[in-house]
Amino acid sequence: MxxxxxxxxxxxxxxxxxxxxxxxxxxxxxxxxLAANKALNVSTGPRTGRxxxxxxxxxxxxxxxxxxxxxxxxxxxxxxxxxxxxxxxxxxxxxxxxxxxxxxxxxxxxxxxxxxxxxxxxxxxxxxxxxxxxxxxxxxxxxxxxxxxxxxxxxxxxxxxxxxxxxxxxxxxxxxxxxxxxxxxxxxxxxxxxxxxxxxxxxxEVLPMHCAANVGKDGKTALFFGLSGTGKTTLSADPDRFLIGDDEHGWSKEGVFNFEGGCYAKCIDLSKEREPVIWDAIRHGALMENVVLNSTTHEPDYTDASLTQNTRAAYPLSHIPLRVPANKSGHPNAVLFLTCDLFGVLPPVARLTKEQAAYYFLSGYTALVGSTEVGQGSGIKQTFSTCFGAPFFSRPAQVYADLLMKRLDETGAQVFLVNTGWTGGAHGQGGSRFSIPTTRAIVTAIVNGELHNAEYEELAGFHLAIPKSMTGVDSKVLNPRKAWKDIHAYEDYNKQLMQKFAENFKKFNVTDKIRNAGPRE
CATH class of the missing domain: 3.40.449.10 (Phosphoenolpyruvate Carboxykinase, domain 1)
Known part of the structure; x- marks a missing residue:
């Protein structure tokens, strides 16, 4: 020592x-x-988030x-x-x-x-x-x-x-x-x-990104943008792909590289069945924050949110068997914007044009899931977080959007909007959240190229290209209009969300081509 x-x-x-x-x-x-899994467990006191x-x-x-x-x-x-x-x-x-x-x-x-x-x-x-x-x-x-x-x-x-x-x-x-x-x-x-x-x-000339990244056995890289709680860490920790990192990366003219040497995963409701990679990574050498332990056995109770919903585990990348040792890769073939739609009107997946990619990147529409910030509370609420990480970006948003457009032009990477939120109804109004297996099937179809060549139809209002069918997902949920029993309620929530997008986007000074790539009547 x-x-x-x-x-x-x-x-x-x-x-x-x-x-x-x-x-x-x-x-x-x-x-x-020490918890029963040999990870060090600590309390952060009253401040359990940023x-x-x-x-x-x-x-x-x-x-x-x-x-x-x-x-x-x-x-x-x-x-x-x-x-x-x-x-x-x-x-x-x-x-x-x-x-x-x-x-x-x-x-x-x-x-x-x-x-x-x-x-x-x-x-x-x-x-x-x-x-x-x-x-x-x-x-x-x-x-x-x-x-x-x-x-x-x-x-x-x-x-x-x-x-x-x-x-x-x-x-x-x-x-x-x-x-x-x-x-x-x-x-x-x-x-x-x-x-x-x-x-x-x-x-x-490097685009810093609030995203996860992994690589398939075919060498193809995928990026996962999203706020905490929308599935960034969970979906990138794929037992069939090699992890680069779960949160912070740069995209240069040479490719993608990790800023970090470890992962910082949310633990609330963690299960070995749904998230085996994260579960197995929390062991000796890992650190858990605010996880409640059984008073007798010291087993972690990942369902207990009495201290906070923002329970966390920090572990080194060496705890991930399938990882990229170099901590970097080439240019991505697929870029996923993970959104958590509380209105239940966005499709589970949509293919974006370059202009739509800029629009949704600047908008950063999603939901705040769990108390990742002090004073946020334990509920869930809709938000627009520019670049899918507004709290961490100090330059004007257009700087990052321009770099994204430049990288997309240079590489031809395809961007997809993936909704990990609600369908069939709004949150708290009869809707249900997409299951992790459903979203994983969508991600698989993106990274293996199935959705690059699928047959698409346009979703009215948002003008998004949505696949008519895909492997492992019921075609009824691919079009959100068909997933709602009450079409009038769907139209009402759809209109509300379109208005929120338009109101939020007023602050951006962009070309008409990008502005018109958003939802419109």
Missing amino acids: QCETMTSKNTKTYLNLSANELIELALTRKEGV SPKDRFIVKDTLTEKTVDWGQVNQPLAPEKFAALWSKAEEALQQKEAQFVSYFKVSAEDKYALTVKVMTELAWHTLFTQNLFISDPTLNKDQVNQWTLLCVPSFKSDPARDGVNSDAAIILNFTDKKILIVGTYYAGEMKKSMFSVLNFLLPDR
Whole structure:
């Protein structure tokens, strides 16, 4: 175990510990307990999801005219950041121990960033070890490295620090620093580095994507865009395909590459039958957040949402037997936009034109499933999340849409809209959600090429091309009009959703060709 004693503050500094060492220390320090599956289980306290209202970007000469400022990207003055960083750094140095580790993000070396992670908890370090990319050559400060300082026990003061609460997540692009205080939710660390790449990579002609990616035995790559809870991790963890990653990727002129070295899966209602790859990956070395354990056996109860619906597991890609060792691949043949339609009027699958792809990418229509954000509640509600990941993209949406269109032009990749939401009726109004086996059959038909050459018909109103038939799916559900018993109710909900799309899209300045690719009477 590498450990240095800093006598000036009498604080032990643990450097680049192994997973076993981190787990041992986490147990000794009572940061968590071992579950029956041998994963380390921890609690994040009252904040069991991201805190978007507490996320800031330092506004300076670098970011003033390049960041899309607003509710998602809130500005903070450089002097406020510097003062809060100093306070948090001092607070960490007064702890009994601190953990320092070096990683990189991006499997493509030419776009990779090194990051020094400084935390007060062994399990936070285990999380970053599982999610970032380890490199044995990184064991000291590097030129141009980023520094991520996470001190959850230190509380920010809105009056003093210019923030909104006792927690703050702040990105400083000029100083290459990320500060996280007041929240134990580990997902803030991975999403902060994701946000960094989302800001930097467009200048290098790389499209950063909130998506999963996998590769078939035929070498063909598929991308799965979507918000948490819409099936991104579940559908990409296919027992018949090789996983690249489940959440964050870049698409360059050379191909697709993972930003991460692990997965961060939702655990609520997890079952071995429906999601065997994820189930088997949660073992020794994995980390579970807010999963309720049986008090006697310590078996995880994945159905228990008493702490949060946003129960999570973080595990390294090495826990996935079928994976792409290089953590990258060539250009995708298929791109899937996963939407969760609460209105029950979108088809389970539709083939999109290039202009429709831009329209639905900018719209990012889906549902917020489970409490992935603080204050969101435990319900489910419709939302439009630009680029299928609005909370993580700091530049204007058009920057990312233009890059998507460029990649589609260059590669000829086919885009499909896949609805993992409701059919036969609206959510709570008699509709039912598409089953995982049904959606898996659709995904299979996309990635094996069946739907590239299928016979299609047009869905009125949305003007989407929907297949007339396909293997493994009842043809009655392919056209949502036919899945509803009450056609008048269908028409009413269909009209409501079309209006919501039109209203949301008013904020985008795009060509008429893209605007007219959306729903219209």
